[in-house]
Structure formats: structure tokens, C-alpha cells
Amino acid sequence: MNIVVLVKQVPDTGAERTLSKDDHHLDRDNADLVLDEINERAAEEALRLKEAVGAHVTVVSMGPDSAREAIRKVLAMGADRGIHVCDDRLRGADVPSTAKVLAAAVRTVTDVDLVLAGDAATDGQASAVPAVVADLLGLPQVTRVRELAVDGGEVRAERQTELGEATLFAPLPALVSVTEKINEPRYPSFKGIMAAKKKPLETVDLDDLFPDADLAAFLVTRTRVLEAVPRPPRVGGTLVTDDGSAGRQLAAYLVSEKLI
Template sequence: MNIVVLVKQVPDTGAERTLSEADHTLDRESADPVLDEINERAAEEALTLKETVGADVTVVSMGPDSALDAVRKVLAMGADRGIHISDDRLRGADVVTTARVLAAAVRTVDDVDLVLAGDATTDGQAGAVPAAVADLLRLPPLTHARELTVDAGRVRVERETESGETTLDAPLPALVSVTEKINEPRYPSFKGIMAAKKKPVRTVGLDDLFPDADTAGHLVTRTRVVEAVPRPARAAGIRVTDDGSAGRRLAEYLIAQKLV
């Protein structure tokens, strides 16, 4: 069984995040880069399947040179090989471009049975890349999985969203995106960290993935932030002292705000 897990390096979720003044994109130099925590859970699920049903795990990440650290961490956790997509032309790539590039990288892996990803990265929170990758690869998308099983050439997930819980089942190959509830990622062991240094990682760019494409008209960022302003400070609330008229005053306030 061949599994590809998609991961991303993001600014530390515990640090304050800011936007660059030049183009209003996320300033990735203002916080330490880390492997996205939900993608880490996708990697853990891939490694669990490797241990239980037997699998070969390839980790794929798109990002600058520093993103190689994210690939190496998953290799230290137990993945077998990595693909690092690095190209200056991908800076600020939107959802469509990101999905097309990731899908192209997945196609370079032979006989893929399962693609795993986090349901949304913590920097952009678009939540659309996994489904877009599945569409481009013509794979059934099983998204928002909190539990996953593979058996007899099929994958089955328990899906949880704000609207309810659903059981999804599809034949392999397929793509599954996972939520933070699916597992607790392992820590890389010292042995794993040392072994990761010897595992193969292939670095590719747009010219490798799309040798015949017109990158000027095909692989571009289709959206642009024209303005960004700080969130306004929270205003002080209104305190109502109950002198017997608090209920009426509260009702009047709710009506004035068109909340009732």
C-alpha cells in the first residue's frame, strides 16, 4: 500500500501573527516555522496504517527552503521518503495553485492508494485544498475524518462537521482529510531523527512538475489583498444595574440592536 501525506510548514501557532506591509500576506519571518499541527495528525495516521496494514509513506510539502524541516520531521516520525516543492514563483500561492501543484507532485508517486491531509492548515484556514486535490486527481474525497479504517481495498471514515456525524466509505485509491480529533501524534525518537538524515528527499520546482506549462498564465495567484487594517479595540460594554427595570432595559437594548 502506498500512502502520500500532504504537510505544510506554518508560523508557530502560539506566536502573534502579523501581515507584511508590502503585500498584506502572512509575515512568515515574524514567528518560528513549525510543522502544522493538523497535518502532523495526518502524518501520524499514515504511520499508524504503515504499522497495522503495511504501507510505504511519502511525505509531500510545498514551501521555501525552511519547509524541508517539516518534511524531515515526518521522516523522523517514520515516513519513508519525501518530496519538497520549492519555487520562488509559488510565494503567496492561492488555493487553486496550491492544489494543482500538490496534485502534480502526488502524480510523481507510483501507484498511490491513499492521500492523507489535514482538513485545514492553521495559517490560511481555507479548508479547500484537500477537496481540490482530490478533484484534480479524480479521487473520492472523504473529508473531516475523526476516525479512519482501511480494509479489503476500501477506506471508511467517521466524519464530523458542525452539521452532524456521517460515515463515509469509498474504494481505494482515495483522499482523506483529518481533523484534530483523529489521534495524538508521536514524538520523533532519537533513532528516528538520525535515520531521517539518510532518507531520500527529492526537491522539485514548477519546471519539473509542469515542463510544458506556461507558468505566466497557468500557475499564478488569482487573488490579491488590497488593504488590511488592524482589528478595532473592543469597546466597553454596557452595565445594567437592576433597580427593578433591568429586564425592560435589556429588552429595549436587544430590540435596538435588532437581536430580537
């Protein structure tokens, strides 16, 4: 069984983040970057399936040079091989372009049975990339999965949304995106970290993935941030003292702020 897990390196949500002055993208040189939390759980689920059914796990990530660290972490956890899509032309790529590139990278893996991903990355939270990748690959997809099993050529998934719960089945090959409730990721062992250094990690670019395409027409960025301003400092609120007229004061304040 061949499993591909899609992962992403993102800024640490607990650290300070700034935008570059040139293009208003994340200043990665001065950011603390980590393997995305939900993607890490997708990787853990791939490794649990590997242990259960003897699968081969390939890690795919798109990003700058630093994204290799995210791939290496999953290799240290127990994955077998990594593919790093690195190309300066992909800086600021939107959802459709990101999905197109990831789908092309998945196609380089022979006889893929299952593609695993996180439901949403913690930086963009578009929650759309896995669905677009599934569509481009022509695979059935199951989203928002909190429990997964593979048996008899199909996946069985417990799916949870705001509207309720459901048990879904899909034939392999398929794409499954998981939520933060799917599992608790393991920590890489020292032995795993050392072994990861010897595992294959291939770097490819757009020319490798689309050798016959006119990349001049490959629109990787359909939107641009023209201006960004710092978040305004917090100011003191309006204190209402209840001297018998607090209700009228509160109503007057809400009217002045055009809230009522």
C-alpha cells in the same frame, strides 16, 4: 502499498503573528512556524498504516524554505521520503492553484494507493484543498474521517459531521482527509531525528512539475490584499446599573448600536 501524506507549515496559533507591510502576507521571518496540527495527525495515520500493512510513506509539502522543517519532522516520525515544492511564484497561492501544484507533486510518486491529508489547515481553514486534489487526480474521496482502516483493496472510514455519523467505503486508490479526532500523533524519537537526516528529501519547483506549461499564464494568486489595518484596541464597555430602569437602559443601548 504507497501512501502520500500532504502536510503544511503554519504559524503557531499560540504565538504573536504580524503581516508584512509590503504585501500584507504573513511575516514568516518573524513568526513561530510549526507543522499544522491536523496535518500531523494525517501523518500519524499514514505511519500507523505503514506499521500495519508495510506501506511506504512519502511526505509532500508546498511552501518556502522553512517548510522543509515540517517535512523533516514527519520523516523523523517515521516517513520514508519527502518532496518539497518550493517556488517564489507560489507565494500567496489560492486554493485552486495550491491543489493543482500538490496534485502534480503526487503524480510524481509511482503507483500511489492512498493520499492522506488534514481536513483543514489551521491558518486558512478553507477545508477545500483535499477535495480539489482528489478531483484533479480522479480519486474517490472521503472527508472528515475520525477512524480509518484499509483492507482488501478498499478503505473503511468512520465519518462524522454536524449532521451525524456514517461508515463509508471507497476503493483504492483514494484520498482521505481526517479530523483532529483521528489519533494522537507520536513524538519523534532521537533515533528518528537522526535517521531523518539521511532520508531523501527532494526539492522541486513549478518548472519541474509543469515542464511543458506556459507559466506566465499560471495564475497562482487570483486575489490580493490591498490594505490592512491594525486591530483596534479594546475599549471599556457600557455599565448598566440596575436602579429599576436597567431594562430600559439596555434596550436604549441596543437601539443606539442598531442591534434591535
